[in-house]
Amino acid sequence: MIRLDDVTKIFPGQKTPAVKNLNMEIPEGCVCALIGPSGCGKTTTLKMINRLYEPTGGTIYINGQDVSKMDPIELRLGIGYVIQEIGLFPHLTVEDNVATVPREKKWPKDTIRQNTEEMLRLVGLEPKEFKKRYPSALSGGQRQRVGVARALAADPPILLMDEPFGAVDPITRTRLQNEFLRIQEQMQKTIAFVTHDIDEAIKMADNIAVMQEGSLVQYATPGELLSQPVDEFVAKLVGSDRSIKRLHLIRCREILKKPAGFLRAGTPLEEVRKEIENSKIRIVLIVDGDNMPQGIISAGDLEQRTGRVAGDILREIPDYITGDATLRDAFSMMLEYGQSHVVVTDKNDGCQGYITLGDLLEVMKDDDAF
């Protein structure tokens, strides 16, 4: 648990405080997003937690302990720290980057090597392929993954992240966010992260702290923030498309529809027709031997296209999303491909089902879902 008690920071030579009288509490195992326009003091707040900056006034407690009374090196070794991709050490391999904190902690060599490989696998990088590479030979998304692996390496109970997914393209960002949420579900770390992207905050955080000119304007759950913004500033920040943003609060896996069974490409059309008639939304999914989606057939396709088996008339699926993705992700994908449905697939377990535009509308109508 992290508690900020009346924390103020005035940088030398400046009159206005960068952070003033900040009071907030991040419960154990919770993700807290700090958001606000640039210069609002969110990064300063983050850096005071691991004492990269010393507060001018007030106290910060971690698990009830006053951090200013702790040894800064000890304190930081117990807190994972992720900054934008550029924070990777350019002269060290991926392996050495990830092993930084365990080495500082003087773990045995064998343990470090095993741990490094485990961490790389956790963030979805195959150790054999990546551990000997230098950061310059990685893509933006891969660097970010290494950054997360490095912060998690010594299994710190607390993570601080400064715009962790800032420097990558939107598609990669969505994927990284979803993977991070999956990891967090297993790890249950206490996380404080800085972002300027309200969508990211709503999607990732359990609590959101909105800051303006060094003060905390509102500290609430994403749902509360969207339904009851305290003032115009917050209302503006969350934007006029609040109802679309609320889609971020629900994961695809929570509402997806599971068809009775998936059909194979070799299924005769007669059987396909029967399935479609039985299905409420008049769609069937075609999967391959690994249960990965191959295509989709709607009632319309049956009439317009001709063939003998399902494989002849299926329409290919341009892309699919994972169960960890939010309904907002699903909605964007529908808009992107101009379709009224998306297929939900998990890497290991294959096809899970699908979500249609109708499902989204249903959810939107039902206020209790949020």
Place this chain on the structure above:
Amino acid sequence: MTPSKPLRWMLVPLALIIVACLLVGYALKYPTDSLVARLITISNVNKALKEHLGLVFVSMLVAVFTGIAFGIIISRPIFYVFGRVIENVVNLGQTVPSLAILALFYSVLGLGFNVAVFALWLYSILPVLRNTYAGIKNITPDVIEAAKGMGMNPWHILTRIELPIAAPIILAGIRTAIVINVGAATLATFIGAGGLGDFIVTGLSVRRNLVVFTGAGLAAITAIFFDYLVGLVEEHLVHW
């Protein structure tokens, strides 16, 4: 087929040694007159080369250690203003001609090997110091902050992060220093410290071009040799 790595590394030094041997061999075999024959002998060349390398080696060794150490000190945040001042003084110092430096120290400290080493050290510490300072200062602040934020102690930040990242620039400074040093060491003859400068100065005073050429040629080859050597170290050290 490209030659294997060690062979490729040996190629340039070997070529340089062969050129040096040819140069000395030519002067030994075809002296223009008896005076040249008396000046250029195997033992004279050996002696001058040894003296020269001695000067260069000792002064460079001290210059590298002191230059890097001093560069690290002035790059610490506490010395922020001080570092800028030192950097400018150092740049100014570089503009003083090497002969003037020798003359200056000769009048204060006298003659001999030690004085020559001192003057050469002073002259070659400058590029090392300046590049160490610049190399460390040029590291992206985010990298240092990441290291600090993860709990690395200041000593590890210096030895595992700052110095390795600055290494290419520091090595470039050492290369510059070594080339200047080998050249400036030819002036040591004026304060009686010997070296390849003996050939140049004697050759000039008795107007025997072959003698001047031998001395200057050997000095140039030595400079290229060391420059290449440090370049190899750089190639070996920097993978990224």
